[in-house]
Amino acid sequence: MNQLETPVIRSAPKKMKYRDELKAYSLLGFPIAWWTLFFVVAFFTALTFSFTNVSLRSLATGSKIKFTLDNYKNLLAVNWKDFDQRYWDSLGITILWTVVMSIGNNLMGLLCAFLISQLKRGNRFFLALLFWPSLVSGVVGSDVTKLVFGSDNNSLANTLLRFFGHEPIQWLTDDQTAMLALMIMPFFFGFCTKMLIYYSSLIAVPKDYKEAASLDTDSRFKIFTKITLPLIQNAVVLNLLLSIIDGFKILGPMQLVTKGGYGTESTMLYIYNTAFEDGKFGRACAYATVLFVIILVFTLIQQKLSTSKEVEDVE
């Protein structure tokens, strides 16, 4: 800044040199400051909190905050008196959800995107038709889940079961089936954004490649697996990553449908309850930090995968 104010003739080039910076940063100033407050400061606050026993009450009363490693001991030291089995159970449930959704959403998304890209007309119509469920809110979605998996004989799930000669099931109030009931609809229908990403990379695949391949073989499936799939590899990696990140953050269905009961407590829900039901902020921050590290590892793996492979970038 000093260079700007010194009116020496020789500094004229310098003045020009910093003009761009001044302009850019004056435009960026407020957003960056805001972002620093709510992301950077918040992030490091969370990190600091995770080493303390800060709670909702101690914040309200202003009582002294103590430095402690107990939060992490709770998670990592099996022999520690307060070892938190519940966290690892919830992580197991989260991983189950993540794996199931990564597989289901990507397969369905790829299938739909592929079928739509093969259509001669009506592509947009089907895209629009298949995409809209992703706009439905979590609250509404959870209510629909409750309706479909209702415990009465006349709910959709039980009607189908009875049609196949099975006894009706108390879907949402049974440890065996509650998680299954939560996963079925997202498994089949949670593919909307994945489909859009697959579709846009599928239509970017040059036609000549497929035409050249179709001289050698008649099998559409073979062309798809040998030619198209390698070319959209980046989209596959991106979609898998998005599924994994979203999967680890899952909270909505568990919180809204079963309230975490019947073996459906996900990690994020456990963190939420620890923080806002029990008021144990420090502990919740430690839990969140561990979850963040897990997500970070997957992100880094994706970065590695999508840059190291020497594939022709279709985009």
Add this chain to the structure above:
Amino acid sequence: MFQVICIVVLSIIAFCQMLPFYLKLVDSLHSPDLIPDSDKLYLWPEGGTLQNYMMALKVSGFWTALGNTIFHSVVFTGISLFIAIIMGYVLAKMRFRGKKFLSNILLCTMMVPGEVLMIPNYILVMNMGINYSIWGLILPGIVNVFGIFLVRQYMSNIPQSVLESAEVDGCNEFRKIFNIVVPMSKPILVTYIILTFVSTWNEYLWPMVMQSSGSTVETLQLIMYKFYPALGNYADGYVRSAGMILITIPIIIVYIIFQKYFLEQNNLSGMK
């Protein structure tokens, strides 16, 4: 032949996707007096009446919540769009030292799930004293990094020469942004508006957190989630269904109006 198979398969998937929501719609149209036959799946409303919708509209606080939700969605989308345009433009088109560093740091924060920051943000908002007003819902997230990169990606395809010629004509940065860059980026901005509007409209977690801090700001999602009008078991369910349909309708309308911008451009491919 293959075309037909494609269409049939896609139609089946679309049908299965739609069926649960259709059942919800049927549920919302039942007559309040109906005691459902426990062995029968209702595919058509019994008694077919809009009475449940009338009941849902009379939920206490519905209109306030509607106002809050509209205000929240519109103002949040507006402010965050403005910031995304400015930052997207600066990061895409201006040359200055520290740009790469800044972009990288911003990109890094995209890896931090927002839920991890919920606790510190909660404390921040409480300390700022805005947790009792609707601004507590709006302000924390207005710098939307995902949106910034979505916009930046698109803007970086605008040729530099256009901007240079504007500069020769004496445009300052603001006029360059709003007279030249914004009209040229219309598709991505519409995409941004839809995505943000819809996700803000649907948000329930942060408002719920705010309520646990003593805020009384209701949104539609919250009141419908907590809504049990105590009309008796079945009637409650019907009115709830009607409420759920009601709060989804605006989203569907927005989607139908804007979907052509949204799906036509392959905007989302720039997401990485």
